[in-house]
Amino acid sequence: MATGPTQHVIVDGMRLRYLDTGPVGAAPDATLPLVVIPGHTARIEGFDAMVPALAAHRRVIVVDFPGSGYSAKPDREYTLEFYEDTLMALLDALGIDQAIPTGGSLGGNLVLRLGHRFPERFPRLVVWAPGGAWTARPWLASLTRRLMGRRTFWPSVAIQSRFWYERDFPGRRQALDETFAYYREVMSPGFVAMYWGLAADQVGHSLFDIATGIAQPTLLCWGDQDNGANMGDGVARLRTLLPNCEFHTFAGARHSLETEIPLELAQRINDFVSTPTIQL
DSSP states (O other), X not given: OOSSOEEEEEETTEEEEEEEEOOTTXXXXXXXXXXXXXXXXXXXXXXXXXXXXXHTTSOEEEEEOTTSTTSOOOSSOOOHHHHHHHHHHHHHHTTOSOOXXXXXXXXXXXXXXXXXXXXXXXXXXXXXXETTOSOOOHHHHHHHHHXXXXXXXXXXXXXXXXXXXXXXXXXXXHHHHHHHHHHHHHOSHHHHHHHHXXXXXXXXXXXXXXXXXXXXXXXEEEEXXXXXXXXXXXXXXXXXXXXXXXXXXETTOOSOXXXXXXXXXXXXXXXXXXXXXXXX
């Protein structure tokens, strides 16, 4: 269950589900809201353990992107740019001129791409284990698009899920069971198109190509057991390319930090976004 009541808004003709929460009784001030961007196929509920710790201090928005969660699932082409445009349209609909985007995996990829594309809208960035921290492989992206379909979905998920959580994480089995049940619930042509389309587009693009042009203060986090798809090496390289990067490693954690160590991650985010000036 999502932390607080979710709402819906029509953006570019699509129904989007989102959570908009913050300190109870707090008066509006100049504090920039946090926009939490879920990872590939993820949904608002995946941040239930982390959002309260963030929302105790500032406004927090979490969105179910098209094709995911309980938003509309049009059967269409899904790309990184489509998701970027959708988020910008949502922020405009909510009257938010500036925000601090935060996210991991696909969400982290989108955070950095948005920061590069719209620096005036996103003065600080927070990412963990971002997708795209690898060399672009257009040939693999093309192959992925040819193989995309419902029959190949479950074998692909079975392989990927081995890298989501540390094996010693006590909630691993429950988290996997809940995720697979959610997939079965929302399975549709649009969900499958989203899954393969965004997988292909991420493989076909690299954050290394834009990282040096991202000047905003950026918090880059990584769980030191997260080495699927050479994530450790990719994050290490990204760290050297980002001009204004604060780097933090979470010992013993894997890919899904928002699930494995939500409070530790939230504390690191709160510390970063509340610091007047970033000391590097």
